[in-house]
Amino acid sequence: MAKESAIVDAVARARAHAPFLSLLLDREPDLAELLESGAMPSLDVVAVDDPDMPVPKRLRLERRRLALIVAIGDLSGTLDLTAVTHALSDFADRALNAAIHAAILEKMPGEEPRGFAGIALGKQGSRELNYSSDIDPILIFDPATLPHRAREEPVEAAVRIARRAVEILQNRDGDGYVLRVDLRLRPSPEATPLALPVDAAISYYESLALPWERAAFIRARAASGDLALGRHFLTAIQPFIWRRALDFGAIGEIRGISRRIRDHHAKGQAFGPGYDLKRGRGGIREVEFFAQIHQLIHGGRDVSVRAPATRDALAQLAGAGWIDGDEARDLASAYTLLRTIEHRVQMVDDLQLHRLPEGAPLENLAHLHGVESSAALLDLLHPHVERVGRAYDALDPPDSGGVTFDADPLAEELAAAGFTDGAAAARMVTHWRGGSYPALRSEAAQSALEAVLPGLIKALATAPDPNAAIAKLDQMLSRLSSAINFFRLLEARPALARLLALILAHAVTLADSLSGRPELLDGLIDASALGPVGSVADLAGVMAAGGGDYQARLDHVRRIVAEKRFALGTQIVAGTSDALDVAAGYSRVAEAAIEVLASATIAEFVSVHGRVPDSELVILALGRLGGGALTHASDLDLVYLFTGDYKAESDGKKPLGAVLFYNRLAQRVSSALSTPTAFGPLYEVDTRLRPSGTQGPISVSLDGFERYQRESAWSWEHMALARARPVFGSVAAREQVAAGVTAVLHGDRPVRDIPADALAMRAEMAKHKPPHGPLDAKLLPGGLVDLEFAVHIVQLTRHIGLDPNLGKAIAGLVAEGAAPAELVEAGAFLTRLLVILRLVAPDSAIPSAPTQALIARALGMADWAAVVATLETTRQEVSRYFAEITGANDGD
Structure with a gap:
């Protein structure tokens, strides 16, 4: 009976407080009789079943009947x-x-x-x-x-x-x-x-x-x-609609609409009688804009948040973790009540109104809704309006003051902000405002610059060396073809401006990447960008998702790789990840790129040349990729192998012999991995570790490779094989290759004086590839090369510690009593230092004091003095071990 009485009560309120609904009740007596008896007609009764009736008249009657049923259903809570x-x-x-x-x-x-x-x-x-x-x-x-x-x-x-x-x-x-x-x-x-x-x-x-x-x-x-x-x-x-690289001008435009609405409808902003439910602060429009702004930010990458309805969008955004769940529920509840009261306003006279009335009409509206007074109605609405207003204000903070144009006050302002040379920084800002660079000449670019300048200067001032950061930004702006979207991004995401300042102040490698592709910064809008990059399978899935022709797929992979590598480097600058984890992440990204690009290249190649029966391509990674610890600048050391009979022939419309087939295919895979495009370079591919080096074919049969390793390979080639790991091919093929490598490493090879050969090779390397600077963690005596050589000598002579990852290999040797325990941390320290320096000091020179502090923090050390002392101690430990293993004299 509760439902029936609610319907009867709703009809009574409609007759007493809504002239439009009262008129409908009079004009639809059949429906009125049902409703007054407590029955809710089905929406199906709206339809007018008269094929001879003109369409306009039929639709008017249907709309009238619908308006009545929906209104009573709404007022009674039935709908x-x-x-x-x-x-x-x-x-x-x-x-x-x-x-x-x-x-x-x-x-x-x-x-x-x-x-x-x-x-x-x-x-x-x-x-x-x-x-x-x-x-x-x-x-x-x-x-x-x-x-x-x-x-x-x-x-x-x-x-x-x-x-x-x-x-x-x-x-x-x-x-x-x-x-x-x-x-x-x-x-x-x-x-x-x-x-x-x-x-x-x-x-x-x-x-x-x-x-x-x-x-x-x-x-x-x-x-x-x-x-x-x-x-x-x-x-x-x-x-x-859904752009992956977001144009943040769209978000600025939505916020601009909101501000203009607030200004234009100023009278309806203050809550109380006359409040504008749609356009007022904390009203319906702000809930909708709140959802839409987040959808525009994340919807290009996250399909799940593309829900059209406002409350659905809030729920999806919360479910995906883009907004707070409690805030989403508060906004949805507010939206429900605001829309409900808005409908009450419109039911009174069937007018498209959104503003609460004042005086007696507001009292009448309260009674139509079913509360005792206008005060009770306002009390019901007020907390919801306040919650919406706070949420939207946090999303769209008040405009910050502009930056002065006068040269002297600007220099003083910048000096007060923290720039050591305020005059030099002011000259750069003035230079930008003068449109001297192509990217800054348009009116739109100047407008975007002024919008972001206060926040950008504040962010740059937080850098350890603000003048170095602004100088790097100046260099970057000089290279851009357009700066508008770059500025819009920084305006919309102030936290990115602070991160940009760190990158510009410290990471020359990342700053150079940004100069050519400022959209790389887009990839950092997701919080996940500063976390682990995921498994090889997950990364490959993202890379393989790009559609289009072969070239489009290659470009898609290049874009993803560039974003992931940039984000990984940023993790070190931001201090959110251990450099060893970043090195492993770099490797997973590269391995996924090999998987997807090689597969795409094979598909393209076999469409013309077919396949070689009972045969497939296998890619063997050596060096840092084999060991799963790349740096930002690492080459990919690859060996291309193929299984099956080398005398076979492919079965396509343009058949090729197996050797020619796989050599051409390998060249195309290398090209896919290394050829620069509009999306920038991907990787340098080094195939010199293949049998017979540059004199041999780029791809060899597995049988030929194993025979070469067993019969002809030199000691340095067997040392390189200690870090070999198959990264492409079927499971069976990878296992076959790994088994062959394992057999060679366990002694199925010519007997040679490994320590003497390694010592001679290290001396030759020192002559032709001296250290680049005083921090060269790789080539300095007692650096990573010496450590790797010593580990490989023990691996090959004693057949222990056979893991391509250097850290695991050292741990294996320590467990066997073949290396001192301190070498575990020595290897980790040198690897971390190498990964960090490739970003912030690629020339291995002593960096500025602020960057020294960043390196110390990234290494988990107290200060730069501790870094220098640890490097010296580590080099001594490695040198002693190298001398012990090779029989060389100790010392640098």
């Missing part, structure tokens, strides 16, 4: 907000569809209604339509399929159909109207026809659309007319 908005939106879809079809058939009787579609935007698109809302569709047509009369141009027919459909929906008579229609969301409404050719519309949204239009299309849906045409249009413009 929740979702059911109310879905019912209103679905009717709008049906009504627009009926109007389009009627407009076509009026002039072309018997024709199949096709080639004309209504794209629902706004609340209709997300099925969140207001009780008395208008609709904002975009109307498109296909000139090739739209029915039209002889001698009539398709565009003329489309405009005629659009105009008639609008008339059907919004013309009024004694039965009221169907829907108000606003077509002003179409591109350039003052200059374009009411309906747009689909190809022209696609072209506009791909190239000319304004940033706010992207937000509008988050909620777009093919709603009426030719749905296949509508879906084709929306699919075509998906890249415009």
